Amino acid sequence: xxxxxxxxxKHATDEPFRxxxxxxxxxxxxxxxxxxxxxxxxxxxxxxxxxxxxxWFHRVERCCTRFDPQSEVMQIASRAGVAVPVxxxxxxxxxxxxxxxxxxxxxxxxxxxxxxxTRGFNREYRTGQLVRTAMPAGAVNYRxxxxxxxxxxxxxxxxxxxDLGAVAKGLAIDLAARELQTxxxxxxxAGGDLYLAGSNAKGExxxxxxxxxxxxxxxxxxxxxxxRAVCTSGDYERRTSxxxxxHHILDPRTGDSAQSVASATAIAPTAMMTDALSTxxxxxxxxxxxxxxxxxxxxxxxxxxxxxxxxxxxxxSVF
Amino acid sequence: MTKLTxxxxxxxxxxxxxxxxxxxxxxxxxxxxxxxxxxxxxxVAAGMLAFRSRxxxxxxxxxxxxxxxxxxxxxxxxxxxxxxxxxxxxxxGGFSEESGRRSAPVVVASAAAPPSSQHQIEPLGQDAHTPxxxxxxxxxxxxxxxxxxxxxxxxxxxxxxxxPVEYATARSVTPQxxxxxxxxxxxxxxxxxxxxxxxxxxxxxxxAAPASQAxxxxxxxxxxxxxxCRHGDIQASVSIQEGxxxxxxxxxxxxxxxxxxxxDLPNQVVKRQSPEVDYVSGASQxxxxxxxxxxxALSQARN
Numbered sequence: 267x268x269x270x271x272x273x274x275x276k277h278a279t280d281e282p283f284r285x286x287x288x289x290x291x292x293x294x295x296x297x298x299x300x301x302x303x304x305x306x307x308x309x310x311x312x313x314x315x316x317x318x319x320x321x322w323f324h325r326v327e328r329c330c331t332r333f334d335p336q337s338e339v340m341q342i343a344s345r346a347g348v349a350v351p352v353x354x355x356x357x358x359x360x361x362x363x364x365x366x367x368x369x370x371x372x373x374x375x376x377x378x379x380x381x382x383x384t385r386g387f388n389r390e391y392r393t394g395q396l397v398r399t400a401m402p403a404g405a406v407n408y409r410x411x412x413x414x415x416x417x418x419x420x421x422x423x424x425x426x427x428x429d430l431g432a433v434a435k436g437l438a439i440d441l442a443a444r445e446l447q448t449x450x451x452x453x454x455x456a457g458g459d460l461y462l463a464g465s466n467a468k469g470e471x472x473x474x475x476x477x478x479x480x481x482x483x484x485x486x487x488x489x490x491x492x493x494r495a496v497c498t499s500g501d502y503e504r505r506t507s508x509x510x511x512x513h514h515i516l517d518p519r520t521g522d523s524a525q526s527v528a529s530a531t532a533i534a535p536t537a538m539m540t541d542a543l544s545t546x547x548x549x550x551x552x553x554x555x556x557x558x559x560x561x562x563x564x565x566x567x568x569x570x571x572x573x574x575x576x577x578x579x580x581x582x583s584v585f
Numbered sequence: 586m587t588k589l590t591x592x593x594x595x596x597x598x599x600x601x602x603x604x605x606x607x608x609x610x611x612x613x614x615x616x617x618x619x620x621x622x623x624x625x626x627x628x629v630a631a632g633m634l635a636f637r638s639r640x641x642x643x644x645x646x647x648x649x650x651x652x653x654x655x656x657x658x659x660x661x662x663x664x665x666x667x668x669x670x671x672x673x674x675x676x677x678g679g680f681s682e683e684s685g686r687r688s689a690p691v692v693v694a695s696a697a698a699p700p701s702s703q704h705q706i707e708p709l710g711q712d713a714h715t716p717x718x719x720x721x722x723x724x725x726x727x728x729x730x731x732x733x734x735x736x737x738x739x740x741x742x743x744x745x746x747x748x749p750v751e752y753a754t755a756r757s758v759t760p761q762x763x764x765x766x767x768x769x770x771x772x773x774x775x776x777x778x779x780x781x782x783x784x785x786x787x788x789x790x791x792x793a794a795p796a797s798q799a800x801x802x803x804x805x806x807x808x809x810x811x812x813x814c815r816h817g818d819i820q821a822s823v824s825i826q827e828g829x830x831x832x833x834x835x836x837x838x839x840x841x842x843x844x845x846x847x848x849d850l851p852n853q854v855v856k857r858q859s860p861e862v863d864y865v866s867g868a869s870q871x872x873x874x875x876x877x878x879x880x881x882a883l884s885q886a887r888n
Contacts (some may be wrong), residue, residue, distance in 0.1 A: 288880055312769045325669065354668035358661035370872050441669075458867040466863050477867040485865070498867025531866060538658035562654055 289323045292457025299451035319442035329355045349419040363433045366542040367408035374546035375518030377406045419454035436541035459497045479528035488584045497540035499548040500529040528571045534564040552576040568576040803886040810881025821878035
């Protein structure tokens with residue numbers, strides 16, 4: 267949609283557009299690079315598109331946050347046994363989360379919400395307020411969630427809290443990427459969960475560093491990717507107060523923090539996949555995690571707490 | 586077992602059968618024996634076929650299995666995108682109202698913005714009002730550096746309680762920033778705050794309310810807020826002047842470890858723009874506390 271007489275200096279389109287907004291408990295950055303081959307973006311249009319992309323994050327967060335009793339996901343928590351009609355965002359997020367749960371034999375399980383809350387992951391990151399939901403005790407798992415694809419309803423067989431953390435952020439990234447797809451070259455960075463389209467400002471595939479799980483200022487590895495999502499699940503984020511080994515990824519099968527992996531990175535066509543599969547691989551451990559990656563056709567790198575590396579055969583390592 | 590070995594076995598059995606049939610003295614018995622052998626050969630051959638088709642099936646299954654999540658996620662994205670498209674274009678209308686270049690139907694749609702956008706969990710607000718961190722291209726950073734840079738630093742520390750240690754300071758950057766990047770500032774240019782660490786600039790831009798809007802978005806004054814992370818708590822102070830964010834500073838850093846780690850925050854962002862690496866996967870660490878502090882301070886300043 268190139269304009270016949272551009273109201274802006276031509277070089278304006280060569281500047282990358284980059285904006286960062288605090289969202290979803292982290293900083294979300296969207297960058298659109300230079301002149302797209304598909305069309306010549308003008309600043310107004312680019313800004314509108316970036317605004318729409320950010321809006322997806324708002325909407326997904328509003329719908330899927332565990333920290334707001336009014337959010338859709340918390341509203342259905344108290345309505346066990348009832349088929350509740352839900353929004354497309356919640357339905358698709360839950361449907362995908364359940365599919366991953368089935369594929370991983372429960373190593374990934376969206377029903378760990380209450381366990382997370384009782385383990386101390388209940389601080390609303392904006393207000394610092396603690397969230398406490400009254401729930402009857404009892405083990406729940408993903409089989410306690412039923413979906414009706416025709417009616418778009420969710421039925422919880424027991425009262426439970428869905429934790430869509432891994433899937434919701436991925437979905438928001440993918441929706442933002444979908445919104446920006448008219449630009450061939452862009453990057454969406456939601457606190458280190460990335461989607462990278464096309465190439466960077468130098469016209470090369472995007473270069474992505476993978477954070478070292480133990481040394482803050484070092485990179486574990488770096489990869490070159492294009493049109494791929496990259497996500498790393500680490501044990502170094504959001505530790506809970508109770509113990510030194512309590513981090514934010516619980517093994518749904520035991521209810522404790524998973525211990526055999528320090529960081530798990532996945533590279534796949536969608537951020538939904540990378541977020542969910544890196545979390546699942548983190549829980550499964552290095553050997554099973556790599557097998558999961560290979561079976562799902564994604565590339566991955568897993569590092570143990572002793573810094574032993576396991577990677578899929580096709581992992582596009584630069585190092 | 587490969588196709589070739591199976592074929593060879595089948596051929597061997599047939600030839601044995603033929604030899605047996607030809608040489609055995611009792612013709613009738615040999616004939617039935619040969620028949621038995623032939624049957625065996627047929628079974629092996631059939632097994633070969635069955636084996637082949639099964640592996641083919643398995644391969645297809647494996648192929649179907651791996652992209653199934655890919656397909657499912659793509660379908661999910663499309664479903665949500667399609668379902669939410671109109672609402673999103675509605676808010677996009679809201680975004681672009683100030684630039685006033687949107688087609689009429691979209692602007693009308695913006696009137697039907699989701700009511701939940703008023704929800705209190707969104708202290709940052711929606712649409713055009715979302716505060717934003719803007720990381721300018723490297724080339725423009727020097728241009729943005731104003732001579733009066735450090736004035737805001739002393740102001741901020743004076744306005745916050747006691748004599749806290751400052752780890753990052755900020756100054757106000759005028760809308761010329763945008764212009765200097767070769768992007769024309771919209772009619773309602775965003776006021777921006779920049780957080781200067783030791784070297785890099787992270788600009789926190791808070792787009793102003795549209796000029797038509799009489800009430801400023803934020804009340805004037807200095808507000809402070811706390812944020813927490815696993816290391817401890819951090820206090821940030823945000824100063825508002827004429828309804829706009831004029832400066833941000835990290836005023837207290839009560840963490841279990843040395844506070845020096847927070848000074849790496851801007852470095853990490855800059856690192857993402859370094860020539861070697863565009864972005865870092867898994868690098869959101871230590872933004873939590875700072876994030877919470879800024880958000881909390883801004884929520885107090887809201888009108």
